[in-house]
Amino acid sequence: MNLKNPRLAYREAAVQSASSVELVIMLYDMLIEDIRGAIDALRENNVEKRGEELKHGMLVLQHLQGSLDFERGGEAAVGLERFYTMVRGKLMEAHLKSSLELMGEQIRVLLEVRDAWRESAKQSQAGREDRPAIVPLPVEPELIAANGWSA
Numbered sequence: 001m002n003l004k005n006p007r008l009a010y011r012e013a014a015v016q017s018a019s020s021v022e023l024v025i026m027l028y029d030m031l032i033e034d035i036r037g038a039i040d041a042l043r044e045n046n047v048e049k050r051g052e053e054l055k056h057g058m059l060v061l062q063h064l065q066g067s068l069d070f071e072r073g074g075e076a077a078v079g080l081e082r083f084y085t086m087v088r089g090k091l092m093e094a095h096l097k098s099s100l101e102l103m104g105e106q107i108r109v110l111l112e113v114r115d116a117w118r119e120s121a122k123q124s125q126a127g128r129e130d131r132p133a134i135v136p137l138p139v140e141p142e143l144i145a146a147n148g149w150s151a
Contacts, residue, residue, distance in 0.1 A: 021121040026063070028114035032059040032107055035091070039103050054095050061088050083113070 028127045034057035043049035067072045087106055094102035 019121070019124070021117060021124060022101055024067075025114060025117050025121065027060050027064055028110055028117065031057050031064075032114070033120050034060065034109050035103050035110075039100055042098055042100060042103070050095065057091060058088060061091075083109075118120070 037053035038050045038057070039054055043048075061084050065081060067080045068081055069093055070077045070081075072079070087110065090106050093099070094106070
């Protein structure tokens with residue numbers, strides 16, 4: 001545990017005691033935090049900080065994608081793979097275009113999916129499920145069209 005940095009120490013303790021679904025939620029929160037940092041950097045016209053924030057966000061996405069279990073997750077895992085690929089592409093586009101709107105839209109879709117993971121965690125904790133449910137992806141037509149994503 002890191003005693004010099006209380007925030008890091010807290011985060012390390014939370015990770016060590018978290019369930020697998022809680023870890024996924026933490027990664028979503030971290031990714032959203034990274035995008036918000038990139039938005040702040042864009043507003044400050046700080047290209048270097050924006051790049052660092054988005055680079056870390058890409059690493060978080062890579063970890064989320066790398067942890068997908070296609071054997072047990074089936075179509076849901078394939079859908080999440082596509083979702084993460086779409087978010088990565090839109091973040092790269094937002095960085096190249098310096099688009100606050102695109103970054104904000106990615107936060108919105110990530111919050112929707114993160115909230116579904118939270119609901120899954122609540123159901124698991126309430127004993128309604130032996131293992132967490134795979135989270136359905138947002139499938140609103142306008143959301144798909146806005147992000148250029150096709151299933």
